[in-house]
Amino acid sequence: MDLWIENPVQIKFRSGMQRGKSDKLDARKIAIYAQRFEDQARLFSMPEEAIQGLKQLVSERDMLVCDRAKYKGS
Structure with missing residues (x-):
């Protein structure tokens, strides 16, 4: 895009x-x-370094959101 x-x-x-x-x-x-x-x-084209950093941050966020849901459920 x-x-x-x-x-x-x-x-x-x-x-x-x-x-x-x-x-x-x-x-x-x-x-x-x-x-x-x-x-x-x-x-506009985003530098590759920034894309890799964003991917890592998104995966960490997903993990934290999942953990939060587990703690709320228990």
Whole structure:
């Protein structure tokens, strides 16, 4: 999956002034921004070291959640 991380301030200022605020309007604003500036997109790729570290943290968390459930049950 391709991931494009953009500063929210850029989206706000490049989208112009707009009244009202809702999740639906914000999603539409982000989609329009992505279409307009697709040629300037820089795709994000996480370094391998970080991915390995995250995998280890997730497995430790899963183990702790499982242990917690056991202690609550007894």
